[in-house]
Amino acid sequence: MAEKDKNKDSMTTSEAGQKGGEKTSQEHDKEFYQDIGQKGGEKTSQEHDKEFYQDIGQKGGEKTSQEHDKEFYQDIGQKGGENNSQSKGNNK
Numbered sequence: 001m002a003e004k005d006k007n008k009d010s011m012t013t014s015e016a017g018q019k020g021g022e023k024t025s026q027e028h029d030k031e032f033y034q035d036i037g038q039k040g041g042e043k044t045s046q047e048h049d050k051e052f053y054q055d056i057g058q059k060g061g062e063k064t065s066q067e068h069d070k071e072f073y074q075d076i077g078q079k080g081g082e083n084n085s086q087s088k089g090n091n092k
Contacts, residue, residue: 011019
């Protein structure tokens with residue numbers, strides 16, 4: 001308790017991270033985030049093989065199926081079908 005009283009004006013690591021993230025978002029635009037996302041994706045693809053992506057895809061699919069019901073899959077299937085038919089119509 002005494003340690004907390006001594007440092008009552010300091011912030012936690014979480015608070016510092018939140019503050020830094022807010023500052024960064026104020027100073028950068030969408031293009032900045034797209035760029036760092038692109039670079040991160042390229043670096044990840046250089047460092048991992050096909051099995052890595054299969055594994056994370058499997059885990060993601062399992063988690064999604066635990067959290068969503070049949071209606072969710074019907075909705076996304078409907079939206080995907082609509083988008084696919086629209087894009088085919090635009091390519092004629």
